[in-house]
Amino acid sequence: MARGGCTTEQVRLFATCLVDAFRPKVAIAAVNVLERNGVRVEFPAEQTCCGQFAFNAGYHHEAAMLARHFIEVFERGDSDIVALSGSCAAMVVHDYAQLVRDDALAHGASEAEATAWEHRAQHTADRIQELSQWLSQRMDDSQPQDKSTVMALHQGCHMRRVLKANAEPRAVLEHSGIDVMELEDADQCCGFGGTYSMTEWPVSTALADAKIGALLKAQDAGATALTSADLGCLLHLEGRLSRLNQTFRVMHVAEVLDSSGRTPPGTGRG
Amino acid sequence: MDNRNNGTQVLVDEFKKRWSAAGGHIFEASGTDALGEAIGQAWQTLVGPPDNERNRSLVYWVNEDLRHLPWDVIFRGVGPILAYPWDPEADIRALTTAADLGMTGCAWAVAETGTVALAASKETGLLPSILPAAHLVLIHRRQIVRTVREGLLSLDHGVLPPILKLVTGPSMTADIEGTLVIGVHGPAKVGALLYDLPMPT
């Protein structure tokens, strides 16, 4: 089923701070899925956080400190960087180059130095992909035997609109035998928004409740779990469900892929 | 049939589809002899049957190609209607406000959007298209262009009329609870009468 299963492709894993601290089993699941496909996984141990929390709040110098650290950790080597969050990957792809350039110039660096940072950021950005993006490019075209597990998919906004990776999570999930159900109002933000969930919790919560309303409808229609490529959204929704004393299984895409009997992609290059 | 006619038919069909989709009514007349009957149908649809309590009335003007027709006779055929030709000198505002139907020609029409364009001048007033509760616009089939852009570019924009208006369907609103209601300030019923004339020999 896997294409070229004997080749040894290598990736560097970016776990993200949320996964590292709050749900390590997501990263363990990702390692399992990748290694099961013969992919050699490297975990650059110096990694911390992409800095998006600070960036979105307007603290660009603070974000740039984390961005530079990220670049220093990940710029060495040419293997792909697999991120366990669409939003963090979007930050690196979409915002890093401008961020480190502007911050360098704002802090007295020369044009040449700023441009050098910009190029280093771009070099890193060119190599990063979110897990399902990376896997979907290596999927063979076999169809799963059984698609009886129904799950609702929440597509994070940055995954959807910045990375424009709309089809990928669904594709890898379906390839692994999951019947993916679209939530009502699927394109509406769940309200997480990084620190927005803390500073503007009333609006953030109202949006979570709207999403949970859609989720309960999906549950009635047969969905057994909620999945997403972004842990931030999932923690926000799961935390809200917990506070409302409701139980609904919430799983990161990596966990779903790991636990589905079928390993999805092959590892053929290209 | 030459290509031009085929082209016209495509535009006419598209116009009819779009005008109806926007909530407008379509009437058709082939040749001037059929006009009276089509206007009669339009009157029935847009205004309704005769009213014994009071006289029904309309204010009208038509495109130049129809001006020679015996309009008094045509309207008499429709029913007991008081028909006032557009005349800016008369007390036209009061007559138009009281009219049951405004009937006008148009400058051009647009297939792709189901739109008619009316240009204000001494002879071609806009009030009949806005004050009465119903508006009937007479369109020669060859006046239909494909796009709004084509229509706008067909005007000599060095000398635009003081008021040009594009009508696309009846007056409507969704301002109360998002519920669509037809007929706010302008007409609730709009009809387009498509006609053609024999080609000059």
Added chain:
Amino acid sequence: MAGILPSDPRPWPERRDAGLGNATMRTTIGVVTRRFSSGQRRVFHEYEEAEQARQVAVQAKRRAVRHMDQLIPKVRAKIESHGGQTYMAQDAREAVRLLVEIAQAHDVQTAIKTKSMLSEEIALNRGLEKAGITVVETDLGEYIIQRAHESPSHILAPAAHKNRTQIKRLLDDDARSVEMETPHSEEPADLTRFARSRLRREFLSADMGITGGNFLVAETGTLVLITNEGNADMVTSLPPVLVSIVGVEKVVETWDDLTYLIQQPAMNGIGQRLSSYTTLISGPRQPGMAEGAAEWHVVLVDNGRSSLQGTPFEDVLSCIRCGACLNVCPVFRQVGGHAYGGVYAGPIGIVETPLLTDLQVLPELPSVACTVCHACGEACPMDIDLPGHVLRLRKAKVARCIDHRSARWSYRLWSQVWSTSARYRRSLRLARIAQKLYLKNGQLKNAPGLAQGWFQSRDMPPIAPEMFHEWWQRTRGNAHGQQK
């Protein structure tokens, strides 16, 4: 020069909570915004050439706002050559003064008006009423909220926060005040029928008409007005004097540009190819005509707009007020228009209001009313970089110290700690010990500092007994994980 814009004196939390607590508003706004935004998607899907036309339209608007300085004298000269009169107002106060002067010069008692966001921006009605002139709003939604002395809650659906019962009560009062029969029922059709006859009186007797403008074409001196109700036709063709107030950013260069722009508000705002009425005014009535105003005055208003020229925010001036960004905004759908506290709500409002006033008015908006979901950026037909501007404004606020000192210290400390992995790991280990204070039934129930907001309504799993980097270290050691 900064503009002058009105704002609600209530602080954001109060405005927000009023919105969140208004179930009627949230239901109606939910219905209206979803209908409009799905309409926008449908019309572009069904109409092949629409996307190409939109792109040409974007370029036309970009060019126009860049060359506003040359286009304004051009359009004024053109309108005047057709017999109209033009004025330039630098700010809101000057604009209101000009309108009052025009009205007083013609002994105007009553003026009828079409919907105009600019008139809200300059608080025109209040200014005219202070001068003893009665202003009657003729857009149905505007007419309703004028009776309630409120401001619009949505660009295209100003009364979307009111239900039929509330509206019936307002119209009943108005009917009695002019000795008319009250609406037959609270059905929208009956309420609308009442408004038709009620406002018909005003149309036929008003001394002056006031309009805004969707576009003003420099080449031809043409003002374009777009409505679905037909009120702009009444206002422009019946009263003897017509005054149009138009933002300077509404000027476009050529008639050809207009041909691409003219359908954009309807397609993107309500999902129609064209609104019911598009009215193009190119001059006052000519001799012998029975309609149109004998005098046409055009007041161009800057009010902070030209200060955006040449800045990264210049594209904001190409807004065509279609409302597409409001319709897709998750925050707008929850809190409604009034929570924004200004004239312009939704994504464009949170960017434009602070920008037009040099961050003096409602500077909190970019921070409090956006989850950075990018839906607005995707929906905007003029390709305005709304999400980017929100982030740029947040950055500008930090640079100008319009932020909370405590937040500033939190971010500074946090970024310093997390920019090395040793400190990152140590901070998480410390947090793992400290979190025991807040654990209940396996879930975190509270936390100090910025995170407190989270726990107002949500739980959180604790930091794991074995974090991923610890797991990796334990299971893989230095096999191929360590960089050094």
